[in-house]
Amino acid sequence: MKLENDLILRAARGEEVERTPVWLMRQAGRILPEYRAVRSGMRDFRELVETPEKACEVTLQPVDLLGVDAAIIFSDILVIPDAMGLPYAMVPGTGPVFEQTIKSAKDVDALAIPDPETELKYVLDAIRMTKKELNNRVPLIGFAGAPWTIFSYMIEGGGSKTFSKARKFLVTEPVLAHQLLSKITESTINYLNAQIDAGADMVQVFDSWAGVLSPSLYAEFGTPYLKRICDEVTRVPKTLFAKGAYFALKDLASLNCNTIGLDWQMDVQNARELTPGKTLQGNLDPVVLYGDEASIVRQTEAMLQRFGVRRHIANLGHGVYPDTEPEKVKVFIETIKEYKHTEL
Numbered sequence: 473m474k475l476e477n478d479l480i481l482r483a484a485r486g487e488e489v490e491r492t493p494v495w496l497m498r499q500a501g502r503i504l505p506e507y508r509a510v511r512s513g514m515r516d517f518r519e520l521v522e523t524p525e526k527a528c529e530v531t532l533q534p535v536d537l538l539g540v541d542a543a544i545i546f547s548d549i550l551v552i553p554d555a556m557g558l559p560y561a562m563v564p565g566t567g568p569v570f571e572q573t574i575k576s577a578k579d580v581d582a583l584a585i586p587d588p589e590t591e592l593k594y595v596l597d598a599i600r601m602t603k604k605e606l607n608n609r610v611p612l613i614g615f616a617g618a619p620w621t622i623f624s625y626m627i628e629g630g631g632s633k634t635f636s637k638a639r640k641f642l643v644t645e646p647v648l649a650h651q652l653l654s655k656i657t658e659s660t661i662n663y664l665n666a667q668i669d670a671g672a673d674m675v676q677v678f679d680s681w682a683g684v685l686s687p688s689l690y691a692e693f694g695t696p697y698l699k700r701i702c703d704e705v706t707r708v709p710k711t712l713f714a715k716g717a718y719f720a721l722k723d724l725a726s727l728n729c730n731t732i733g734l735d736w737q738m739d740v741q742n743a744r745e746l747t748p749g750k751t752l753q754g755n756l757d758p759v760v761l762y763g764d765e766a767s768i769v770r771q772t773e774a775m776l777q778r779f780g781v782r783r784h785i786a787n788l789g790h791g792v793y794p795d796t797e798p799e800k801v802k803v804f805i806e807t808i809k810e811y812k813h814t815e816l
């Protein structure tokens with residue numbers, strides 16, 4: 473049962489590594505023609521997510537085709553609101569859309585705390601299948617959305633530039649907001665633990681919209697729920713990625729997690745100072761992969777140098793953009809795999 477390549481797990485725990493490990497957020501997805509081929513055979517995004525054989529197939533693609541050091545299970549953060557009672561649709565060109573949103577105490581009461589082995593069985597089956605197919609080549613990453621990010625979809629009913637409705641709710645309905653965040657948190661803890669039972673070797677929590685909150689609102693409505701997740705999901709290394717929340721790095725570093733994700737706007741040196749004892753993940757600007765090969769190599773090497781070989785998991789600063797050429801992604805990955813750190 474031993475993994476052939478456990479670089480990412482060792483890096484997360486702060487152990488020694490022969491080289492920096494690498495994976496990409498959104499690696500299983502539209503950058504690969506092989507993904508688009510599988511996707512075009514399905515009715516919609518949801519059908520792909522809910523069909524374990526297919527979700528497994530597209531999870532393995534970046535491992536086989538790009539040579540990344542980890543797989544991330546193909547799914548979406550929105551399966552949690554769905555299982556709690558708010559179904560989503562993925563509308564091409566628009567993104568996620570929720571028919572119903574949360575407006576009142578009655579709406580919050582009506583939400584369920586799902587049993588992952590029934591309502592989210594399709595994800596767990598995909599994880600079990602993927603673990604088998606991976607045959608211990610690389611670790612499998614499980615994931616969930618952070619409570620604040622899931623909350624914002626539940627209130628807004630979809631994406632938003634400012635999330636002003638969700639932020640308004642925090643100010644006008646703080647008690648109800650806490651009740652809703654608690655319910656999401658409990659569902660998420662059960663879900664992440666079920667993913668670990670199914671075989672996930674590490675987990676990442678995506679707080680994609682952390683950066684729209686002020687430091688004080690994040691301290692009240694963001695971090696405390698991440699703390700609960702970190703305290704109750706304990707068996708594998710955990711990564712917290714709070715995009716845009718540079719101001720929260722110090723608080724995040726006080727939580728019981730191993731790794732903190734950095735977006736491309738965060739300064740590595742400063743982040744190191746704010747997060748003693750943590751591994752950092754990131755943080756190349758995804759637009760670098762639109763450049764020519766020489767500039768990708770140069771900027772990737774500069775990133776590796778900034779982080780150093782210990783306590784770093786290489787990644788982009790956010791998900792890879794869908795129109796990135798897979799060949800450019802390979803240059804990024806190969807540069808990391810071949811780089812010789814001076815400390816080694």
Ligand code: CP3
Nearest residue numbers: 497498499500501517545546547548549567568678680791
């Ligand atoms: O490779 C991987 O990283 C695993 C798969 C994955 C998806 N979504 C598949 C997906 C993961 C980890 C996610 C997480 C996710 N989903 C986040 C957090 C990460 C982040 O980017 O901040 C968020 C905010 C969502 C919600 C979501 N899902 C949006 C806003 C959209 C539409 C915009 C877009 O990128 O298309 C999705 C759709 C989605 N999720 C796609 C994929 C591959 C594209 C839809 C398709 O292929 O038809």
